[in-house]
Amino acid sequence: MVRPLTSVKMLIEISTEDVMKISTQSKTTKNKDQDNLYSQPREAISGFVFDESVVKVFEDMIGRSVPGYATLLSMFPVLTHSFIQPDSHCYDLGCSLGASTLAIQQGIKVEGVEIIALDNSLAMIEKCKALTSEHRSQAKVTVRLADICESEITNASLVVMNFTMQFVQKEAREPLINNIYSGLNTGGAFLLSEKIKCSNSMEQDRLTTLHHDFKKANGYTDLEISQKRSALENVLITETVEQHVCRLKEAGFSEVLVWFQCFNFVSFLAIK
Ligand code: GEK
DSSP states (O other): OOOOOOSHHHHTTOOHHHHHHHHHOSGGGSSOOOOOTTSSOOSSOOOOOOOHHHHHHHHHHHHHHSTTHHHHHHHHHHHHTTTOOTTOEEEEETOTTTHHHHHHHTTOOSSSOEEEEEESOHHHHHHHHHHHHTSOOSSEEEEEEOOGGGOOOOSEEEEEEESOGGGSOHHHHHHHHHHHHHHEEEEEEEEEEEEBOOSSHHHHHHHHHHHHHHHHHTTOOHHHHHHHHHHHTTTSOOBOHHHHHHHHHHHTOSEEEEEEEETTEEEEEEEO
Protein backbone atom coordinates (compact mmCIF):
# COMPACT_ATOMS: atom_id res chain seq x y z
CA MET A 1 0.00 0.00 0.00
CA VAL A 2 1.25 3.48 -0.82
CA ARG A 3 1.93 5.33 2.41
CA PRO A 4 0.03 8.54 3.05
CA LEU A 5 2.01 11.74 2.72
CA THR A 6 1.31 14.48 5.15
CA SER A 7 3.93 17.13 4.57
CA VAL A 8 6.13 18.59 1.88
CA LYS A 9 9.11 17.17 3.73
CA MET A 10 7.61 13.74 3.23
CA LEU A 11 6.76 14.53 -0.36
CA ILE A 12 10.34 15.11 -1.31
CA GLU A 13 11.29 11.85 0.31
CA ILE A 14 9.45 9.91 -2.41
CA SER A 15 12.12 7.92 -4.15
CA THR A 16 12.33 6.37 -7.57
CA GLU A 17 11.82 3.07 -5.83
CA ASP A 18 8.53 4.32 -4.38
CA VAL A 19 7.31 5.37 -7.80
CA MET A 20 8.25 2.08 -9.35
CA LYS A 21 6.31 0.49 -6.50
CA ILE A 22 3.31 2.66 -7.37
CA SER A 23 2.92 0.78 -10.60
CA THR A 24 4.27 -2.58 -9.47
CA GLN A 25 2.54 -3.15 -6.16
CA SER A 26 -0.65 -4.65 -7.46
CA LYS A 27 -1.18 -8.37 -7.70
CA THR A 28 -1.71 -8.05 -11.43
CA THR A 29 1.75 -6.64 -12.09
CA LYS A 30 3.81 -8.37 -9.46
CA ASN A 31 5.42 -10.56 -12.10
CA LYS A 32 6.04 -7.87 -14.64
CA ASP A 33 5.93 -9.27 -18.18
CA GLN A 34 9.06 -8.54 -20.14
CA ASP A 35 8.78 -6.66 -23.42
CA ASN A 36 10.13 -8.86 -26.21
CA LEU A 37 7.55 -7.84 -28.82
CA TYR A 38 10.17 -6.92 -31.41
CA SER A 39 12.82 -9.49 -30.51
CA GLN A 40 12.19 -11.74 -33.54
CA PRO A 41 12.75 -10.58 -37.13
CA ARG A 42 9.48 -9.51 -38.76
CA GLU A 43 8.85 -9.55 -42.49
CA ALA A 44 6.82 -6.38 -42.35
CA ILE A 45 6.54 -3.87 -39.54
CA SER A 46 3.09 -2.42 -39.04
CA GLY A 47 2.36 0.84 -37.21
CA PHE A 48 2.56 0.67 -33.43
CA VAL A 49 -0.78 0.33 -31.60
CA PHE A 50 -1.60 0.18 -27.89
CA ASP A 51 -3.26 -3.22 -28.08
CA GLU A 52 -3.42 -6.08 -25.57
CA SER A 53 0.05 -7.38 -26.40
CA VAL A 54 1.52 -3.94 -25.64
CA VAL A 55 -0.58 -3.48 -22.51
CA LYS A 56 0.70 -6.80 -21.14
CA VAL A 57 4.33 -5.63 -21.27
CA PHE A 58 3.76 -1.87 -21.07
CA GLU A 59 5.22 -1.27 -17.66
CA ASP A 60 8.46 -3.00 -18.59
CA MET A 61 8.47 -1.35 -22.03
CA ILE A 62 8.11 2.24 -20.86
CA GLY A 63 10.60 1.84 -18.03
CA ARG A 64 13.26 0.41 -20.35
CA SER A 65 12.51 2.80 -23.24
CA VAL A 66 11.98 6.23 -21.74
CA PRO A 67 15.11 7.59 -20.04
CA GLY A 68 14.25 9.26 -16.74
CA TYR A 69 10.66 7.91 -16.64
CA ALA A 70 10.76 6.80 -12.98
CA THR A 71 12.58 9.94 -11.83
CA LEU A 72 10.11 12.13 -13.69
CA LEU A 73 7.13 10.39 -12.06
CA SER A 74 8.74 10.56 -8.64
CA MET A 75 8.74 14.37 -8.95
CA PHE A 76 5.03 14.64 -9.82
CA PRO A 77 3.78 14.88 -6.22
CA VAL A 78 6.32 17.61 -5.45
CA LEU A 79 5.69 19.45 -8.68
CA THR A 80 1.91 19.29 -8.74
CA HIS A 81 0.62 19.48 -5.17
CA SER A 82 0.73 23.29 -4.88
CA PHE A 83 -1.40 23.73 -8.01
CA ILE A 84 -4.17 21.33 -7.03
CA GLN A 85 -7.12 23.32 -5.73
CA PRO A 86 -9.94 22.00 -3.50
CA ASP A 87 -13.09 20.90 -5.36
CA SER A 88 -11.35 20.80 -8.74
CA HIS A 89 -10.47 18.25 -11.42
CA CYS A 90 -7.05 16.86 -12.31
CA TYR A 91 -6.76 15.24 -15.73
CA ASP A 92 -4.37 12.49 -16.80
CA LEU A 93 -4.65 12.54 -20.60
CA GLY A 94 -3.39 9.31 -22.19
CA CYS A 95 -3.20 7.63 -18.81
CA SER A 96 -2.12 4.15 -20.00
CA LEU A 97 -1.91 2.09 -16.80
CA GLY A 98 -2.35 5.11 -14.52
CA ALA A 99 1.23 5.66 -13.36
CA SER A 100 0.84 9.45 -13.58
CA THR A 101 -2.55 9.32 -11.86
CA LEU A 102 -1.06 7.38 -8.97
CA ALA A 103 1.90 9.73 -8.74
CA ILE A 104 -0.33 12.84 -8.71
CA GLN A 105 -2.53 11.22 -6.07
CA GLN A 106 0.43 11.21 -3.70
CA GLY A 107 0.56 14.99 -3.64
CA ILE A 108 -3.14 15.69 -3.05
CA LYS A 109 -3.87 17.03 0.39
CA VAL A 110 -7.01 19.05 -0.29
CA GLU A 111 -10.65 17.99 -0.28
CA GLY A 112 -13.01 17.41 -3.17
CA VAL A 113 -10.50 16.58 -5.91
CA GLU A 114 -11.38 14.20 -8.73
CA ILE A 115 -8.69 12.77 -11.00
CA ILE A 116 -10.06 11.99 -14.45
CA ALA A 117 -7.83 9.55 -16.33
CA LEU A 118 -8.55 9.13 -20.04
CA ASP A 119 -7.16 6.85 -22.72
CA ASN A 120 -8.49 5.65 -26.08
CA SER A 121 -7.07 2.12 -25.75
CA LEU A 122 -9.68 -0.21 -24.25
CA ALA A 123 -7.01 -2.68 -23.17
CA MET A 124 -5.16 0.08 -21.30
CA ILE A 125 -8.32 1.38 -19.65
CA GLU A 126 -9.38 -2.03 -18.40
CA LYS A 127 -6.01 -2.67 -16.77
CA CYS A 128 -5.79 0.91 -15.50
CA LYS A 129 -9.15 0.56 -13.74
CA ALA A 130 -7.95 -2.59 -12.00
CA LEU A 131 -4.63 -1.06 -10.93
CA THR A 132 -5.92 2.29 -9.70
CA SER A 133 -8.80 0.72 -7.76
CA GLU A 134 -6.25 -1.05 -5.56
CA HIS A 135 -4.98 2.27 -4.17
CA ARG A 136 -6.80 4.23 -1.53
CA SER A 137 -6.55 7.98 -1.77
CA GLN A 138 -8.09 11.24 -0.73
CA ALA A 139 -9.00 12.00 -4.33
CA LYS A 140 -11.67 10.21 -6.31
CA VAL A 141 -10.31 8.57 -9.47
CA THR A 142 -12.44 8.16 -12.59
CA VAL A 143 -10.92 6.13 -15.43
CA ARG A 144 -12.64 6.47 -18.78
CA LEU A 145 -12.23 5.27 -22.36
CA ALA A 146 -12.10 8.46 -24.43
CA ASP A 147 -10.31 10.25 -27.22
CA ILE A 148 -8.59 13.17 -25.51
CA CYS A 149 -9.12 15.30 -28.61
CA GLU A 150 -12.87 15.02 -28.12
CA SER A 151 -13.00 15.34 -24.35
CA GLU A 152 -14.27 18.23 -22.27
CA ILE A 153 -11.86 19.74 -19.76
CA THR A 154 -13.64 21.60 -16.98
CA ASN A 155 -12.77 23.12 -13.61
CA ALA A 156 -9.18 21.83 -13.91
CA SER A 157 -6.40 22.81 -11.55
CA LEU A 158 -3.98 20.34 -13.15
CA VAL A 159 -3.72 18.65 -16.53
CA VAL A 160 -1.00 16.07 -17.17
CA MET A 161 -0.04 14.69 -20.56
CA ASN A 162 2.87 12.37 -19.93
CA PHE A 163 4.22 11.28 -23.34
CA THR A 164 0.83 11.35 -25.07
CA MET A 165 0.84 14.48 -27.26
CA GLN A 166 3.48 12.80 -29.46
CA PHE A 167 0.81 10.28 -30.55
CA VAL A 168 -1.79 12.93 -31.39
CA GLN A 169 -2.10 14.00 -35.05
CA LYS A 170 -0.11 17.20 -35.58
CA GLU A 171 -3.08 19.26 -36.74
CA ALA A 172 -5.04 18.25 -33.63
CA ARG A 173 -2.38 19.48 -31.19
CA GLU A 174 -3.15 23.18 -31.23
CA PRO A 175 -6.92 22.73 -30.67
CA LEU A 176 -6.15 20.23 -27.91
CA ILE A 177 -3.83 22.66 -26.09
CA ASN A 178 -6.38 25.45 -26.52
CA ASN A 179 -9.06 23.20 -25.03
CA ILE A 180 -6.79 22.38 -22.08
CA TYR A 181 -6.03 26.06 -21.54
CA SER A 182 -9.68 27.06 -21.52
CA GLY A 183 -10.60 24.22 -19.13
CA LEU A 184 -7.89 25.18 -16.63
CA ASN A 185 -8.67 27.47 -13.71
CA THR A 186 -6.47 30.55 -13.29
CA GLY A 187 -3.28 29.49 -11.54
CA GLY A 188 -3.73 25.92 -12.78
CA ALA A 189 -0.88 23.94 -14.33
CA PHE A 190 -0.36 21.89 -17.46
CA LEU A 191 2.41 19.33 -17.29
CA LEU A 192 3.49 18.11 -20.71
CA SER A 193 6.16 15.44 -21.23
CA GLU A 194 7.36 14.59 -24.72
CA LYS A 195 10.06 12.90 -26.75
CA ILE A 196 11.56 15.80 -28.67
CA LYS A 197 13.62 16.35 -31.80
CA CYS A 198 16.39 18.93 -32.33
CA SER A 199 16.71 21.35 -35.22
CA ASN A 200 20.49 20.96 -35.01
CA SER A 201 21.34 17.66 -36.72
CA MET A 202 24.47 17.04 -34.64
CA GLU A 203 22.49 17.40 -31.42
CA GLN A 204 19.76 15.23 -32.85
CA ASP A 205 22.24 12.46 -33.73
CA ARG A 206 23.91 12.69 -30.32
CA LEU A 207 20.63 12.44 -28.39
CA THR A 208 19.40 9.59 -30.60
CA THR A 209 22.62 7.67 -29.98
CA LEU A 210 22.32 8.26 -26.24
CA HIS A 211 18.71 7.08 -26.29
CA HIS A 212 19.67 3.91 -28.15
CA ASP A 213 22.57 3.34 -25.74
CA PHE A 214 20.07 3.66 -22.89
CA LYS A 215 17.85 1.02 -24.51
CA LYS A 216 20.81 -1.29 -25.11
CA ALA A 217 21.91 -0.86 -21.49
CA ASN A 218 18.40 -1.98 -20.55
CA GLY A 219 18.71 -5.18 -22.56
CA TYR A 220 17.15 -4.30 -25.92
CA THR A 221 19.01 -5.66 -28.97
CA ASP A 222 19.81 -3.69 -32.12
CA LEU A 223 17.05 -5.64 -33.90
CA GLU A 224 14.47 -4.74 -31.26
CA ILE A 225 15.49 -1.09 -31.37
CA SER A 226 15.35 -0.85 -35.14
CA GLN A 227 12.05 -2.75 -35.54
CA LYS A 228 10.39 -0.67 -32.80
CA ARG A 229 11.70 2.46 -34.43
CA SER A 230 10.08 1.46 -37.74
CA ALA A 231 6.80 0.67 -35.97
CA LEU A 232 6.77 4.14 -34.41
CA GLU A 233 7.89 5.98 -37.53
CA ASN A 234 4.55 7.51 -38.55
CA VAL A 235 2.90 7.08 -35.19
CA LEU A 236 5.12 8.97 -32.75
CA ILE A 237 5.72 12.41 -34.25
CA THR A 238 8.21 14.54 -32.36
CA GLU A 239 8.55 18.31 -32.34
CA THR A 240 11.27 20.63 -31.07
CA VAL A 241 11.29 22.26 -27.64
CA GLU A 242 10.78 25.61 -29.41
CA GLN A 243 7.66 24.36 -31.22
CA HIS A 244 6.15 23.16 -27.95
CA VAL A 245 7.01 26.34 -26.05
CA CYS A 246 5.68 28.53 -28.86
CA ARG A 247 2.36 26.64 -29.02
CA LEU A 248 1.93 26.80 -25.25
CA LYS A 249 2.63 30.54 -25.18
CA GLU A 250 0.29 31.17 -28.09
CA ALA A 251 -2.46 29.33 -26.23
CA GLY A 252 -2.07 31.94 -23.48
CA PHE A 253 -0.02 30.26 -20.75
CA SER A 254 1.71 32.99 -18.77
CA GLU A 255 4.66 30.89 -17.62
CA VAL A 256 6.23 28.09 -19.67
CA LEU A 257 9.40 26.28 -18.68
CA VAL A 258 11.33 23.07 -19.14
CA TRP A 259 11.62 21.50 -15.68
CA PHE A 260 13.09 18.12 -16.69
CA GLN A 261 15.17 16.64 -19.47
CA CYS A 262 16.85 13.29 -19.91
CA PHE A 263 18.43 12.91 -23.35
CA ASN A 264 15.64 13.54 -25.89
CA PHE A 265 12.82 13.30 -23.35
CA VAL A 266 11.61 16.61 -21.96
CA SER A 267 8.92 17.76 -19.57
CA PHE A 268 7.35 21.23 -19.64
CA LEU A 269 5.41 23.07 -16.96
CA ALA A 270 2.92 25.64 -18.23
CA ILE A 271 0.95 27.81 -15.83
CA LYS A 272 -2.26 29.67 -16.62
C1 GEK B 1 2.29 7.28 -18.23
N1 GEK B 1 0.88 8.77 -19.54
O1 GEK B 1 2.68 6.14 -17.94
N2 GEK B 1 -6.83 9.83 -26.81
C2 GEK B 1 -6.62 9.15 -25.68
N3 GEK B 1 -5.48 8.44 -25.44
C3 GEK B 1 -4.54 8.44 -26.40
C4 GEK B 1 -4.69 9.15 -27.60
C5 GEK B 1 -5.90 9.87 -27.79
N4 GEK B 1 -6.15 10.58 -28.91
N5 GEK B 1 -3.59 8.96 -28.36
C6 GEK B 1 -2.76 8.15 -27.65
N6 GEK B 1 -3.34 7.83 -26.47
C7 GEK B 1 1.40 7.42 -19.44
C8 GEK B 1 2.12 6.98 -20.70
S1 GEK B 1 1.73 6.31 -23.35
C9 GEK B 1 3.30 6.86 -23.83
C10 GEK B 1 1.40 7.36 -21.96
C11 GEK B 1 4.16 5.86 -24.54
C12 GEK B 1 -2.79 7.01 -25.38
C13 GEK B 1 -2.30 5.62 -25.79
O2 GEK B 1 -3.36 4.70 -25.86
C14 GEK B 1 -1.30 5.31 -24.69
O3 GEK B 1 -1.88 4.59 -23.63
C15 GEK B 1 -0.82 6.68 -24.23
O4 GEK B 1 -1.63 7.64 -24.91
C16 GEK B 1 0.64 7.01 -24.53
O5 GEK B 1 2.58 8.30 -17.57
O6 GEK B 1 3.75 4.70 -24.74
O7 GEK B 1 5.33 6.31 -24.94
